[in-house]
Amino acid sequence: MAGLPDKARAVIIGGGISGCSVAYHLAKAGWTDIVLLERKRLTSGTTWHAAGLIGQLRGSANMTRLARYSAGLYVGLEAETGIATGMRQVGSISVALTADRMEELRRQATLARIFDVEVGEVSPAEIKAMYPHLNVGDVLGGVHLPLDGQCDPANIAMALAKGARMRGAVIAEGVAVTRVITAAGRVTGVEYDSAEGPGHIAADVVINCGGMWGRDLAAQNGVTVPLHACEHFYLVTEAIAGLGHLPVLRVPDECAYYKSDAGKMMLGAFEPKAKPWGMGGIRADFEFDTLPEDWDHFQPILEAAMERMPLFQTAGIHTFFNGPESFTPDDRYYLGEAPELGGYWVAAGYNSIGIASSGGAGMALAHWIAHGEPPFDLWEVDIRRAQPFQKNRAYLKERVSETLGLLYADHYPYRQMATSRGVRRSPLHDALAARGAVFGEVAGWERANWFAHAGQEPAYRYGWGRANWFDNQRAEHMAVRTGVGLFDMTSFGKIRVEGPGACAFLNRVCAAQVDVAVGRVVYAQMLNARGGIESDLTVTRLSETAFLLVVPGATLQRDLAWLRRHLGTDFAVITDVTAGEAVLCLMGPGSRDVLGRVSPQDFSNAAHPFGTAREIEIGMGLARAHRVSYVGELGWELYVPTDQACHVFEALVEAAPELTLCGLHALDSCRIEKAYRHFGHDITDEDHVLEAGLGFAVSRKKPAFIGRDAVLRKDDAGVSRRMMQFLVRDPEAMIFHNEAIVRDGKIVGPVTSGNYGHALGGAVGLGYVPCAGQSAAEVLGSRYEIEIAGRRYAAEVSLVPMYDPKSERMRL
Structure with a gap:
């Protein structure tokens, strides 16, 4: 195609808001030889029909950081590019119709305070004052985020594209990538078709921003991108006199959201059982297309809306819209370099929050590509969490019928997926089921979470207080503490590393000394250059030349990718032996x-x-x-x-x-009493190994390992925060994750993980406390509380495990 180069540093596939954001941020990072290829026209897949809701609060600090970045970026884009983005910070209100939902909203408000997002709890009367059209007769309350907003998604994408062009990027429409070319385990470029014929662009990196086309495009190169399109519905009324600019309104108990725009009202839905779409592929000429109306499917949402907001009883309907959006098995998008193929990057699968997420996601991915590491921990959305089996289309079709609706479902702790279950099972699965096992699922593995007693319903009943399995967990927990318990942990990831160079290789990637006698088991971390924790594992020396690495089942693909990336010239073979x-x-x-x-x-x-x-x-x-x-x-x-x-x-x-069968809930409550860290919550690639309290597992005597310099620098400078253990004895307190740590009356951070300590007699949490320039005694000398849903509970604290602090019981 005329005007397209035959070589580029980066080729971006897909011209929705995700691809435009990646192009913009790579160009902003100084990359000028960037090419974005869009098969039809920019925004013609999903972006053009997105609702454009900009919420700043997410379920973790870093996801909130990305969402807030997006909002700030969109506010400034119009001045930078001259393209109106429609960005208005009208605020948002989420309302609760049930006590459980109110508890969840109050927990979200605590989360907002941790992350310094402006938030207020609002009464029904205050909600009515802000939203006069709303029926609040059965509303218990809500939360208001005044800096949330709404925007014009297509124009934001266009503004990002213009900003990228202004910095030298080439953006071409009507160019369909037909193949990603590879050699020696890396991408080397792309082949494409256009109106002027086929062509080829050599490239250092290729970024798949293909949205609902992304899965099948990735599959051509053996790359796993598990996503599937669903039908997504909303309607827009005729103009309503005097409507004005109202806050975005969410009524999750009715699966609905509302947005006023140009004098009209939009009603959108995240219904409990969605309609997957495109199972057989998406036709080649799909462009700005809509899907058939389905009034029967939408009717329950509309009927509730007519009661909630009576103006829908009289306003005419201007548009009833149905368009496809891509969803993933866990409702989180994909970001990062594919573990299967070097230089193949992904930013796709946004689960209907692509507009709010793409600004920050593009920034983070561009940083990751340009600097070789993410700007902060992104494990929640890391492509390496995807399991190869999850690209199975039958699995995806069933699972995404559930995940769309879960966006507005109650986000209860320990909530389990109901669809696409039973894919990966231990050999003991049936035997455990016959003995009352109630299973949860992680990375496709069915794992016994707790065991029901005879005559007890073997099922979850969700809530925010003590669960229906609380007493079962206590019995299993105390059996481990006082007698003997048996856990099935077949889901552990197991990696065999062997060969004459295996020991040298593992000593380079592990912070602990692994050149030990045959038969020794070593607890270790793999670190990055910043001293952050990339993996938490045990290494067992099986022979002079063979080692077994045991990792969490959820991180297996990540850990395999890290090992393969760093193998270099060491003569060693890395094999996944999990199923063996x-x-x-x-x-x-x-x-x-x-x-x-x-x-x-x-x-x-x-x-x-x-x-x-x-x-x-x-x-x-x-x-x-x-x-x-x-x-x-x-x-x-x-x-x-x-x-x-x-x-x-x-x-x-x-x-x-006398043996007691035990589940993963008891395992977790036992480990948190011992203050053992959990990867992905307590320790991540952003957390320095010394600040995580794991310096005992680092061998400073080794001459070279990844992260050694960062460890020595921290040894000299001292830690700026410490991992601490918290115990709340108030019987009402239940700690799960992301409650607020309060030190001397001031919120200092989130609880990273929590459970109930049955031997300690209260809820237990872990979390980091800032302590630059302070001694351990000074940190311990403060007054601590844990804030849960706006209520504060006194907490005991410790820098060593409160249960068996000298770890004598393991050595009995």
Whole structure:
């Protein structure tokens, strides 16, 4: 095509707001040889029909940071480019019709205060004053965010495109990328078709911003981008006299949102069961297209709206709109470099918050591409969380029928997906189900979260107080503390690294010393150059040249990608062996006695010390027993060949009638009593290993490992924040995540993870407290509270685990 270069530093595929934002921010970063290719016209896929709601509060600090960046960017774009963006900070109101929803909104208000987002709790009368058209007779209250707003999505995309062009980027419409070209595991360019014929552009990086086309485009190169389009409905009334600029209104209990625009009122829906679309692919000529009306599907939303806002009973309907948007299995978008292919980047799958998210996402991705690392922790949206099986279209079609509606569902703690279940199962799944297991799902794995008693309903009943399984968790928890419990942890990711260079390679990527005797188990982190934690794992030396790395099931793809990226010239082979072994964790002071009944081996401290692994006979099979613990008690992780797992399980339960089957909820409550960190919540690539309190796992004696210089600098400078443990004894307090840490009356940060400490007798949380220039005694000397949904509870604090602070019980 005339005017297109044959080489570029970056080729961006897709001209919606996401692609335009990436182009704008790469150009702003100084990259001038950028080409954006749009198959039809800019915004013609999803952006043009988006509602344009700009909310600044998200579920975490960094997602809020991105949303706030988007809002600020859009406010300034018009002056920069001369294109009107329609950005108006009219504010937003979310209202509650139930006590549970009010609790959630109050928790969100606390979250806003943590992140310094202006927020106010508003009464029904105050809501009515701001929104005179609203029926507030059954409204319990709400929250008001005055700096939220709305915009013209298509014009914002155009403004971003113009801003990119002003800095030298080439943006071409009517150019369809047909193939991403690769060599030696990296992208080398793209091939395209245009009205003037086919062409080729060589490129260093390719960014897939293809929206609902992104999955199939990625699949051509074996890249996993699990997303699927759904039909998304809204209607717009005729003009209503005197309507004015009202705040954006959300009534999540009725699955509805409202926006006034140009004197008309928009009603949109996130209905509980959505309609997936495009299962068989999207036709080639799709451009600014709408989908067929479905009044029957939308009718329940409209009927509720006519009661909630009576003006809908008399206003004429100008437009009933149905258009496709892409959704993902977990309602979070994808950002980052694909683990399968170097130089292949993704920004797609925005789950109907693409306008509010794309400004910040484009900034973050451009930084990541230009600097080789993200600007801050982005694990929530990292493409490496996607599991390869999730690109299965039958799986996606069923799952996204649920995820669209979950945007406005009650966001209860421990809420489990109902669709697309049972894909990945342990060999013990049926045996556990027969014994009352109630399963949750992580990375597709079905995992026993708790065990129902005989006669008890084996199902979740969601809420914000003590759960219907609270007493079950307590019984399992205390069995581990006082007797013996058995967990099925087959979902652990298992990576075998072997070869003559394996030891040198692992010592370079791990902060701990892994050149240890055969049979030793080492707790370690993989760090980045800033000292941030990229992975939290154990490394077991199986032989002189072979190691087993055990990681959380949810981070397996991330960890594999990190290892492969850093392998370099070391002669080692990295293999995912997760499916080859089941893992049974036998934990508690009675575990040694139980093992002695099913195995002839000696499990004494002398014969099998803490932190070692060896092969054992068990029942009539073989296993590898690792003496480690994530619950803080004497215990072993038993790695059993998958084909022998059922036999070993049966041998254990038959030999030990006192054994209690335990679920992941009890595992988590035990680990938080021990203040063990959880990757993705307590520790991330943004958290320095020393500030996370994990300096004991770092070997300063090693001459070279990734992150060593950052560790030594922090050793010299001192930490600026500390990970602390908090205990709230008030029986009403339930800590889950993102409650506020209050120090001497001032909010200083969020709780990173929480659960109930049954042995400690109260809710327990972890979180970071800023402490630059302060001693440990000064930090501990303050008065601490935890704010939960606007209420503050006194908290005890500690820098060491409150349960068994010297970790003596694991070494019994």
